Amino acid sequence: MITYSPAQAAEVSGFSIDTLRYYEREGILRPIARTSGGHRTYTQDDLGWLDLVHCLRDTGMPIADLKRYAELSLDEATLAARVALLEEHDRRVQESIDALRSQQERLREKIAWYRTQGV
Amino acid sequence: MITYSPAQAAEVSGFSIDTLRYYEREGILRPIARTSGGHRTYTQDDLGWLDLVHCLRDTGMPIADLKRYAELSLDEATLAARVALLEEHDRRVQESIDALRSQQERLREKIAWYRTQGV
DNA sequence: CCTTGACCTGGAGCGCGCTCCAGGGTTTTC
DNA sequence: GAAAACCCTGGAGCGCGCTCCAGGTCAAGG
Numbered sequence: 391m392i393t394y395s396p397a398q399a400a401e402v403s404g405f406s407i408d409t410l411r412y413y414e415r416e417g418i419l420r421p422i423a424r425t426s427g428g429h430r431t432y433t434q435d436d437l438g439w440l441d442l443v444h445c446l447r448d449t450g451m452p453i454a455d456l457k458r459y460a461e462l463s464l465d466e467a468t469l470a471a472r473v474a475l476l477e478e479h480d481r482r483v484q485e486s487i488d489a490l491r492s493q494q495e496r497l498r499e500k501i502a503w504y505r506t507q508g509v
Numbered sequence: 510m511i512t513y514s515p516a517q518a519a520e521v522s523g524f525s526i527d528t529l530r531y532y533e534r535e536g537i538l539r540p541i542a543r544t545s546g547g548h549r550t551y552t553q554d555d556l557g558w559l560d561l562v563h564c565l566r567d568t569g570m571p572i573a574d575l576k577r578y579a580e581l582s583l584d585e586a587t588l589a590a591r592v593a594l595l596e597e598h599d600r601r602v603q604e605s606i607d608a609l610r611s612q613q614e615r616l617r618e619k620i621a622w623y624r625t626q627g628v
Numbered sequence: 629c630c631t632t633g634a635c636c637t638g639g640a641g642c643g644c645g646c647t648c649c650a651g652g653g654t655t656t657t658c
Numbered sequence: 659g660a661a662a663a664c665c666c667t668g669g670a671g672c673g674c675g676c677t678c679c680a681g682g683t684c685a686a687g688g
Contacts, residue, residue, distance in 0.1 A: 396635065407635085408677055427684045429635055442619055448612045453675065473623045480620065483613045487606060493567045494602045500561055501599065504592045515665065526665085527647055546654045548665055572645065629688105636683065646672085653666065658659105 392434055393423075399432035403440040410440075416453060418443060418460050449483045511553055512542075518551035522559040529559075535572060537562060537579050568602045 400407045410432075413419045419439065422430040446456055459475055462468045519526045529551075532538045538558070541549040565575055578594055581587045 406677080409675085411636090412676065425684085427635085428637095429684065445612055445615050445619065447675095449609060449616060469623070469626070473620060476616065476620050476623070480613065480616055483609065483616065487609050487613070490568060490602065490606050490609070493564055494599065494606070496564050497568060497595065497599055497602065500564065501592060501595050504588070504595070507588070525647080528645085530666090531646065544654085546665085547667095548654065566645095632685100632687085634683105634685075637681095639679090641678075642676090644674090648671075649669090651667095653664105655662100655664070657662080 393431040394433075394437065396430050396432070399430075399437060399440070402437055404444055405440065413443070416457055418453070418456050420460070420464070446479065449479070450486060451479055455479075512550040513552075513556065515549050515551070518549075518556060518559070521556055523563055524559065532562070535576055537572070537575050539579070539583070565598065568598070569605060570598055574598075 394402065396407045396410065399410060403410070405413070410419070410430075414422055419436065422432055422436060424430055443456060446459075451459075459472065462472050462475070513521065515526045515529065518529060522529070524532070529538070529549075533541055538555065541551055541555060543549055562575060565578075570578075578591065581591050581594070
């Protein structure tokens with residue numbers, strides 16, 4: 391089985407080593423496997439999960455929500471509930487995109503107004 | 510001339526009274542006029558500026574940038590430079606909208622994948 | 629082996645953007 | 659003219675999401 395050192399996991403996931411440890415402490419990552427000496431070895435599954443985590447963080451999901459989602463994932467039977475949460479998150483992402491666009495529209499109106507003031 | 514008490518300025522601008530004071534301390538607002546007793550009286554101009562501030566904050570401009578922008582505004586001759594900064598900000602807003610949309614796209618792909626796993 | 633670089637833990641610290649508080653003074657209302 | 663509501667200042671505190679540090683242990687190359 392292919393595994394990854396902390397440095398490699400950081401490289402591939404795009405999170406810093408410190409952040410990976412922080413996520414594990416917070417329960418966003420399940421406990422990562424260790425070598426006999428105690429060094430972490432990330433699996434491809436771990437990296438797959440981190441990819442989703444990155445996507446959710448980039449779209450503004452708070453750490454606390456991610457943690458609840460991760461806890462849900464411990465129980466196989468919650469798959470439907472998890473997908474529902476992702477869809478709910480998708481709606482919030484859509485709202486923030488819409489909000490950003492409408493504020494951008496206002497910004498552009500203000501720029502246009504300044505332009506009429508002789509720029 | 511129409512003026513506004515702190516509470517009214519907060520109501521109209523959508524910022525809390527504490528935030529208005531904070532912005533003034535930080536130099537994002539020019540010093541607000543006072544009554545003989547020291548209470549602030551906001552003018553319509555102040556509220557107009559606060560409206561732009563709200564727009565810029567909502568689109569993610571950091572406090573430090575807003576402060577630099579406000580300092581520029583003290584000099585009439587910088588109008589063109591300020592408009593250029595707003596346009597630069599507009600480009601960054603566009604970038605973050607685009608980033609959000611592409612991450613949303615990935616999120617939707619992940620949801621679709623989970624759906625194939627039997628939800 | 630032994631060096632060198634990567635990794636470990638627990639906990640402190642930080643940057644941002646507010647938010648709240650104590651202990652007062654001011655303004656408005658009746 | 660007194661009560662009630664509002665506002666003042668300076669500074670401390672907070673929530674979030676990391677980031678850094680000390681003081682050690684582990685692992686891979688020569």
